[in-house]
Amino acid sequence: MKPVLQVRDLCRNRILHNISFDLMPGELLAVMGPSGSGKSTLLYNTAGLDQADAGEVRLQDTVLTALSDDHKARLRLEKMGFVFQQMNTIPGLSLEENIVLPGIQAQGKRQKAKVKEKARRLMKELGLEGLENRQVQQVSGGQLQRACICRSLINDPVILFADEPTGALNRQAAQEVMDTLVNLNRQGMSILMVTHDSKTASRCDRILYLQDGEIKDQLYLERADADREQRVNDWLMQRGW
Template identity: 45%
Template sequence: MKMILIGENIVKSYGLGVEKRKILDGVSIEIEEGDFVSVMGPSGSGKSTLMYALSGMEAIDEGRVVFDEGDLSELGEDQLADLRSIKMGFVFQQPTLMKNLNILDNIILPSMRHNRKNTSNITEKARELMKKVGIEDLENRDITQVSGGQLQRAGICRALMSNPKMIFGDEPTGALNSKSAQEIMNILSDINKEGTTLMLVTHDAKVAAQSERILFMKDGKILSEMRLGKFIEEDMEDRFKKVTEKIQEIGI
């Protein structure tokens, strides 16, 4: 299987002088096309920073990141922005949606940057995605008129507008109740089954248990990795148990 993302000996620090602190300490990672990876660890372990480094949102101090066979260090800021908007998708704990736009317009807004002449095609694509995730009746609603789970579905639609090769999620279920969280995980799992690579940062063992691989981080390093294989709902209890036991074993 082709590697979609490779990180080699990544080092990232914040602060200056005596305040300087190493957040990523020589992290290496490989992710294959179609993989579903979760990253777990305590607050301050470096898991979100790793995601930002691998997606080019954060410059690294040392090491190398290769995405889709291209070295991110060779790209300028505009090129990195284009890469993220075309080949990557992002889902955050709190969707960053515009308060003055309705749900549909929020979904299509980023796509208009690259394709202003095809508004009708972009709108049609957005409506297809909204139907796919079950919010087709909400296109004219303001973002204050829908639930957190519905906002997250809109965020997923926006992330999928460019048919990205990979989606990065930073605690995508963290602000949701258990029912809404599982609905979002079902959508993300379906996206992965269709071939899109996923990398999720999460503190939730139930979320991580639904991925194929889990990376456990602490103090800026990957301590351990667990491979669970493709998710089968009937195996959830056993997978969850394995994850929680691993968390206790390595003390994160």
């Protein structure tokens, strides 16, 4: 099986040093590490949102690091989904309008009806039916983050990038958002997720441990393992977490 994402010797001035890893199709991969260790920088550089100094990122058959900024932006719009802690929704627009926006951007105004239908289907799947016309400030944090996940899926990406997707949420909402991401992953979505929450990380297939901009270790988790949260906590403790 070929990786969805191949990262080789990625460097970013004094923040990231020779980062190399693969993300396999359908894998749910977490990045953990102390604050300031470079997790967000790793995510941004991997997705081409930041200009790495050296190294290569390959998304399927495309060498992302060799593309112009315009090409990268197009590829992000069409092939990548993003979910951030700060949800970056547009106030004054409804949930549905926020979700539809990148769809129209990628596919053109003439596809509006089709994009809208897709937005409604996604909202239904993610438990947001009936909230289509709510303004972003009229829903809970968990609902808003699930709307952001809908938005990230509107163009059928091949990979999702998530930076602390549950970071701004209370425990209950965090669990709902994580349930949603795990569900998507079980349907085949490849996900790279930064988190500092061991409970969240314990639901992933593998965890990379980043420290001082280097991948120091990784932990594989079995989906059937009942003790995975304990394993993650023990492993983190050994890393000096």
